Amino acid sequence: MSPTTKIRTVSLILSWLCLIAIVFELGFVPLIWLTPDMAQNAISYSDSLVPVPLADLQSLKGGQLFVVFITLMIPSAVMTFGLWHLRKMFLCFAHNAIFEHGTIRHLKIFSIALLSQTLLSPLAGTLTSLFVTITRPEGERAISIGLSNVEATSFFLGALFLIISWVLGEAVTLHDENRSFV
Template sequence: MSQSATKIRTVSLILSWLCLIAILCEMAFVPIIWLVPDLARDGISYSDSLMPIPVTDLLVLTGWQLPAVFITLMVPSVVLSFGLWHLCKMFQGFARNAIFEHGTIRHLKIFSIALLSQTLLAPLAGAVMSVLVTITRPEGERALSIGLSNIEATSLFLGGLLLIISWVLGEAVTLHDENRSFV
């Protein structure tokens, strides 16, 4: 095995573990807002598109608003975690030396679609959340807040780039398979 292949396998294995850690962090983020409010209040900026309102407003929710806001916040997290799971599977394939295989490239394609979806869902979830949190307030205090940042623009372009790369790699794998069948 070449030195380059060994590096690919080693780094891919490390990245697969980092993906699993990222999934755990992503899925724990929203529950932490309610379970550890002081940490959430200090660590989350409400200028973020996912948090268009202050965390203190979330902590006073009761009744139907609490599960509705929780589910709304979890949707982008679940979509990104699904994508990270496929990215993890791609890295695991690379670690097994399954580099030029359709299944491995398919995981990259699914990750890129999940990244694009999460990037589009996060501001929408933030907008829905702002409506859900303020809907019971008196008229004039209700709000619809949408936040967009450079992070969303960067993620959108990165997701698009990775989708194109996955298509190109898929074509390369098809050509590789055709060439192998002739030999």
């Protein structure tokens, strides 16, 4: 199998995996409210996914429920946007559009979305804990601030992808200049 064929095949597979990840990103937060038992099992492996107890989230009503839902969806929406561009980049690779500015632009947008989502997640967690407990009596209100290794890793990966996209953008510009001389 030639390197070009490998790139095209793996990129096509990764584009489909991105699509699955997009569906998961958009579906996870609504899943918390629609299927409490399945959500409990999904959340149990990591407290960073939902910063407050699931029972507290599921007891919310009205405007408080809406505000918490939107707060939890913002990082997911940002990551979905980034995954959409990552998918588009993989599709460009699958169609042999490797060294093109449009392809590199998708990587740059993904990296910015990853950085943004990494910074928004702890903020959303803090706001969620505030919004969930704000109607409680004094002494029972809480603000939870949490950072984990996942955020640090995501931040540095996003920064790495951003730098790589800049370097690749420069390489594509040089490649285009060299083609114009011949």
